[in-house]
Amino acid sequence: MTKTKKIETKTYKKHAKIKMNPHRYTRKQKRSITSQLFSVSKDDIIQDYKKLKQIGCDKKKAFSKTGNNFVNYFTLEERLQTVGNKGVSFYDVWKNRMTLTKEYPYVQKVLDYYEKSYSTYPTIKVWKRIFDLYYGSISIFRPLQAMEIYCRFQPTSILDFTMGWGGRLVGACALGINSYIGIDNNIQLKKPYENMVKMLAPLSQTKVKLYFKDAVNFDYSKLKYDMVLTSPPYYNTEIYRNTTPMSNEVWNATFYEPLFKKTYQNLQKGGVYCLNLSSEIYETAAKKILGACKTKIPMKKFKRTTGTQKEEYIYIWHKK
Structure with missing residues (x-):
């Protein structure tokens, strides 16, 4: 009976919700975070938009991501501020990443996997994937x-x-x-x-x-x-x-x-x-x-x- 109790307590601790500190990032800091996640030039997005126009009503290209970069260039910074179903935004998760790594084993597993398999993949992009998987993906309508x-x-x-x-x-x-x-x-x-x-x-x-x-x-x-x-x-x-x-x-x-x-x-x-x-x-x-x-x-x-x-x-x- 005592053994069962310990297992239940351990399970509860493992899945307990951690209270995160609000990020308090300035607009300049948010812009820096956004640019690390998504870095394209104006020329890049204009070309993206022109490709979108060329596709037009071609149904064969309907599942393409063409045009997404144009959208992200303008609104991604605000999208990262949006709170997902776990009550936090990506900025909150990024701010509290050290605490989350210590408290949640699955976070460390994801980080270890990318370090081993994709060593050059930027850490901040790994954290964006963690956010999308566990804290509520905020997606665009393509x-x-x-x-x-x-x-x-x-x-x-x-x-x-x-x-x-x-x-x-x-x-x-x-x-x-x-x-x-x-x-x-x-x-x-x-x-x-x-x-x-x-x-x-x-x-x-x-x-x-x-x-x-x-x-x-x-x-x-x-x-x-x-x-x-x-x-x-x-x-x-x-x-x-x-x-x-x-x-x-x-x-x-x-x-x-x-x-x-x-x-x-x-x-x-x-x-x-x-x-x-x-x-x-x-x-x-x-x-x-x-x-x-x-x-x-x-x-x-x-x-x-x-x-x-x-x-x-x-x-x-x-x-x-």
């Missing part, structure tokens, strides 16, 4: 994923009411779609997006309009759009700056349901309404407001809660 949807339905004006990191905007510009309207309440993304749009302006004919406001209380009757394509946050899995954690029920009642209702009501007749959702949000919120969708497109992507793969969908409704 531009080519967006372009696949745009090519299928041929919209003229797109509404993206939770625009996130910029993949859907870049995809719209690469195809030269008439209009892209983006909304996001993360004011920290305002400057990165302004820089992104400034670089895209001479490279695309797409008219871009961005609003950094609360999407739920936005007046959508003032907008004209024949497509919605967006990827709302998955409950508390990705906590952005200025966002307060809530229960799933509160998320549904105060965010998803009113937002889906408003944006669908103001979608033009004949328009297409596309949401990249977890099955849980689809079943508990989207289906309640919009009814069952008749079309869904599978998206192989990493879970928003761990580093393993699962099937997610873009659920699609057509407004008659």
Whole structure:
């Protein structure tokens, strides 16, 4: 009996959650961390974007990572600030890496593996992999994923009411779609997006309009759009700056349901309404407001809660 107790105590200690010290990094320090993870020039990302335009509606290239570098160049720094499902950001994990190495054996195993097999691989990039695996990967919606949807339905004006990191905007510009309207309440993304749009302006004919406001209380009757394509946050899995954690029920009642209702009501007749959702949000919120969708497109992507793969969908409704 005593032996069993010791094993249980040891197991609990092994998996106990460690309280991390907040990172307190300055903007300059964050920029330095970001540049160590991702170092490309403006010329590099312009070439990346031009390749994206060349791909266009070629379905054979739909799983390519082309365009990702363009997105990361502008918004990665803020994405690293986003809190994953374990309640910490990458900056927090990087700041507390020595403590985590001492307390969690699996962390040391990963570090040892890379040291043995990939000795020249930068340590900070190993820690990014550790974060993605164990603390919640914060991924982007790839531009080519967006372009696949745009090519299928041929919209003229797109509404993206939770625009996130910029993949859907870049995809719209690469195809030269008439209009892209983006909304996001993360004011920290305002400057990165302004820089992104400034670089895209001479490279695309797409008219871009961005609003950094609360999407739920936005007046959508003032907008004209024949497509919605967006990827709302998955409950508390990705906590952005200025966002307060809530229960799933509160998320549904105060965010998803009113937002889906408003944006669908103001979608033009004949328009297409596309949401990249977890099955849980689809079943508990989207289906309640919009009814069952008749079309869904599978998206192989990493879970928003761990580093393993699962099937997610873009659920699609057509407004008659």
